[in-house]
Amino acid sequence: MxxxxxxxxxxxxxxxxxxxxxxxxxxxxxxxxxxxxxxxxxxxxxxxxxxxxxxxxxxxxxxxxxxxxxxxxxxxxxxxLRVPVGPAWLGRVCNGRGEPIDGGPPVLGPASVAVGGAPVNPVRREPPAEPVLTGVGAIDVLTTLVRGQKLPVFSAAGLPHLELAVQVAAQAVSGGEAFSVVFAGMGLTHADAAFARNGLAGRAGTGELTLLLNTADDPVIERLLTPRIALTVAEHLAFEGGRHVLVVMTDMTAYAEALREVSAARGEVPARRAYPGYLYSDLASLYERCGRIRGRPGSVTLLPVLTMPAGDITHPVPDLTGYITEGQIVLSREAHARGVYPPVDALSSLSRLMRKGAGPGRTRSDHLDVAAQLLAALARARQVRELADLVGRSALSPTDLRYLDLDEAFPQRFLAQRPDEDRPLADALDRAWDVLLTLPRSQLAMLPPEQLDAHGAS
The missing domain is CATH 2.40.10.170 (Thrombin, subunit H)
Structure with a gap:
């Protein structure tokens, strides 16, 4: 600096x-x-x-x-405050202030840029159109991430959100073009920081990753700088360097807690849950820096991860994040208790831009139909499960029993994968078909007849 x-x-x-x-x-x-x-x-x-x-x-x-x-x-x-920008950030591991902790020299660049940044002008935004595939089947099939999108992960204490964030950062790709990842960890324990560093060592070694780690015992003010430095680095790599950049930020709740602490030290009048009244605009100043800009190469895609205190989705941090972003991936305590990884709650998760980046010419021609049919079947299966709890399994119709079979097959045959497994989209879609074929053909009305014939539905 x-x-x-x-x-x-x-x-x-x-x-x-x-x-x-x-x-x-x-x-x-x-x-x-x-x-x-x-x-x-x-x-x-x-x-x-x-x-x-x-x-x-x-x-x-x-x-x-x-x-x-x-x-x-x-x-x-x-x-x-200004930081140098440029490709020299790739392959580096730094603290939350951008100072190297990998034993290398200070990061230098051809120019320095103010870390405050600015939201992308809505008039100059290009609509998202290409997928970012994460190698996580549940995300790629049901809540497809699209270049330029901001898609948060809502989690709770004790759930493997850090593992999921590291896996996505290690595996994500986008169309075979120049692609980089900027990972910003905020308020991490030393064990979590070491886990992130080890899990991303492979990608860092290929020169595709920038890693910023702010630990829980670092000064609280540094936590407010970490995501801003990450986005400043990503913006230059994308809009000046022509790269497609995925920015993974975890944990945004730790960031909000730091903002609350500084606000209290300043003697500001608190708002809801003692957070400052400008929490919404502060979060928006970060989230709105991602996107695609007309006439500029590259894109910045944002995956913020946040923990919901006591699992409360109405807490100010997830509540305000939901207003700003374009969907959410929600992790489930129930699925985690059953030993399923990643424990994604499919019916609570949504990607509002999925149709812009999936389907014919982008992923696979049957992608959107399969995703819609699978979600509809899961919703019906949940209703049948509740009915079975009231009247007993013996009172259900044969079709209802098939829905219960689908509900049991979904987590094991589609959702579950290893934390180090990079699952191709084609494999994930085939697994979705395998689960759907648990139902009789008459219940798959959202799928075209030619697709049902091709997969042997009866």
Missing amino acids: TVFSEVEFTNVRELRGPLLVVGGVAGVGWDEFVEITLGSGERRHGLVLEVDRDLAVVQVLEDTAGMDPAATRAAFTGGP
């Missing part, structure tokens, strides 16, 4: 949690980058959160521990 400092201010009025209050300042702007020098000569960095007359509130990236206000100096750079 390059700093251009001319004047240092020594009037540090107060240290408040991660915040530094500097007095006597002039000409300082919001989001300005600050270089802080301690009495020992140690350098720290910060961002201006608020300016009120001659007072500036600075959030310190490395925290304020060990700082003496009387011996601390702050130099304002006159501009926002």
